[in-house]
Amino acid sequence: MSWKTIFIKTDNSSAELLSEALLEQGALSVDIHDAAAGTDQEQPLYGEPGLPAGEVWEKAEVSGMFEPDTDINVVLQSITKTLQLPGVPVFRVETIEAQDWVRLTQSQFNPICISSRLWIVPTWHQPPNPSAINLILDPGLAFGTGSHPTTQLCLVWMDQNLKPGETVLDYGCGSGILAIAALKLGAGRVIGVDIDPHAVRAGHANALLNACEPSSCLFATQYPVQSDESGKTEQVDVVVANILSNPLIMLAPILASAVRARGRIVLSGILEPQAKEVMTVYGQWFEMQVHAAQEDWVLLSGVKKTVQ
Structure with missing residues (x-):
């Protein structure tokens, strides 16, 4: 037909x-x-x-x-x-x-080795290394299978740099892959935010597949602003945003305000020619650097300044 x-x-x-x-x-x-x-x-x-x-x-x-x-x-x-x-x-x-879109999609995605201890495994495959940290993933209608260089750059950064117990905000979470990976890599609490309700539902479903503790893993369509008695907004230790350069530039004040002093930000979805402009914008709040590159994509990271 x-x-x-x-x-x-x-x-x-x-x-x-x-x-x-x-x-x-x-x-x-x-x-x-x-x-x-x-x-x-x-x-x-x-x-x-x-x-x-x-x-x-x-x-x-x-x-x-x-x-x-x-x-x-x-x-x-x-x-x-x-x-x-x-x-x-x-x-x-x-x-x-x-076409049989389900079979066509599944045929394109096989288990992906991010590091010696971290794998991405679609739900229709068995984990190649059962003793590794296996992210069991069903992207559904949301972006994020782990096959794209921008996602892999973020996963490698978290595998190498995330500290036990840190709080992480994954802005533009898609399937929830980065938020769930952060939790399985030792984060104390993660928040996945995406304006697409399909992504939020996919994130919830994938968190269940990975046996994530519900109290430590939250998905929402907007950043949950929580204030203490002084009226200050809750801030996290690490913000990860794998989107595109234009929305990253537009969202800079929002993402910067979500990071505590000396906290870290990780930005992906940026082509090499766009990196300088994104770094200049985020340089208002962070000490920025090009952390890594894969194919034509770069990953930027930064530490929030104590005085701005």
Whole structure:
């Protein structure tokens, strides 16, 4: 079986209306994304704190998936009439063939050796080294299988540098792999934060798979601000953020405020040409350095200054 997917270029004033119109015409699913993604005009929108709710890319593209026998011309004519457009919008149609997505995904991921004592093991495999620290992982709908260099850089850093009993915040936790790894490597308490509810659910599920103590492992869609009697926000010993350079720059004040004095920050998801800009921004609060690199990606680490 296959599906027809129509892609329509639009702007931020019409994207929501177009997506609703596609649903009314029988679309099985719709999506709004940046029409300039992958180019110099790509616009970073991540739904993080400080951005207007519901903000859409200036140059957007709306896609709708339909049953294979759908007459796309009829759909376009109906949308043009309903939205009172001056003419049929610019579009393209692609055919998506059905696949066994579960088997396809599983075939791409095998156990990964991070170090002599640390392995990542997908749930559909047996641990190659039962005596090692094995992170049993089912990514589900969340990012984070451990196969990407940015994740591996973070895992190696934690394996070599995390101290017993430290508190760790994994911001942009995805599947929860870094938060769970920190706990199994000796952290006293970990917090995984992700704006995607699917990621939070995946984190909870993976924590259960790894027999993590619930009181020591928390997942949430926003950083849980806890204040003591003086009104001060709780701070952690280590913040790990494996995202991308643009959101890392935008989140710098939030992540910096989460780290205690002389605490540490670990940043990944950064391409080598972007490292200097990220270091400059975080240098307001931290003594930063390039800690390691893998392929075209770098990992930055820093110690929070006592006086800023």
